[in-house]
Amino acid sequence: MKDSFVHKGKRKILVEYLREKIGILDENVLQAINEVPRHLFIQSIFEEFAYEDRAFPIAAQQTISHPSTVAEQTEILELKKDEKVLEIGTGCGYQTMVLMKMNALVHTIERQKDLFDYAKNKFRELNCRPKFQSFGDGFAGLPTFAPFDKILVTCGAENLPQELLHQLKIGGKMVIPLGKTDEQILYRFTKISENEIQKEEFGIYKFVPMLGDTKI
Numbered sequence: 001m002k003d004s005f006v007h008k009g010k011r012k013i014l015v016e017y018l019r020e021k022i023g024i025l026d027e028n029v030l031q032a033i034n035e036v037p038r039h040l041f042i043q044s045i046f047e048e049f050a051y052e053d054r055a056f057p058i059a060a061q062q063t064i065s066h067p068s069t070v071a072e073q074t075e076i077l078e079l080k081k082d083e084k085v086l087e088i089g090t091g092c093g094y095q096t097m098v099l100m101k102m103n104a105l106v107h108t109i110e111r112q113k114d115l116f117d118y119a120k121n122k123f124r125e126l127n128c129r130p131k132f133q134s135f136g137d138g139f140a141g142l143p144t145f146a147p148f149d150k151i152l153v154t155c156g157a158e159n160l161p162q163e164l165l166h167q168l169k170i171g172g173k174m175v176i177p178l179g180k181t182d183e184q185i186l187y188r189f190t191k192i193s194e195n196e197i198q199k200e201e202f203g204i205y206k207f208v209p210m211l212g213d214t215k216i
Helices: 006-021 027-035 044-049 068-077 096-101 113-126 162-166
Strands: 084-088 105-110 132-135 148-153 168-178 184-193 198-205
Touching: 006 027, 006 068, 027 068, 027 113, 068 096, 068 148, 068 168, 068 184, 068 198, 084 096, 096 105, 096 113, 105 113, 113 132, 162 168
Parallel strands: 084 105, 084 148, 105 132, 148 168
Antiparallel strands: 168 184, 184 198
């Protein structure tokens, strides 16, 4: 598949939908969504619908999130240029690419080997690679590279992973969905100090569950 004028036109329509219907205000987020060819991250049979606000199946029984979810999570993260970001759940790499287009220094972890390999190949094809890509357990984070300015968790955890909070710098923010597997509440945690965390809620979502260890 190529990135044609038709695809680019559909992305512009998607961006207007995100701005007017979903209420995304961060122009940097909208610009990143406009630049990333979502149709290249999904199976060709779904290409026609790639720029609709829909989720699609990817490898390892996972899904690529709705564009609105990607945009909302990214906006809530309040990302700034050159910030060091830890992404938990690389998936097919679409969200990762959006973060990279916003000039973040992205460190990303994926526990499913099929998805890790898929995303790695996709980044190579698009000539846009994260600062560091890891096959590993998201609950463990990447302590070697900590602390992080921002942490984005793209899967739902039942409880807040304390190890990830430890890897967040003072003043840093973590966006994560928390709750049971059927639905979660999206939260933003801001690390005020080592002993004080500010918590904010942003509504109910449905994410794939956050699991530990790795799967080959």
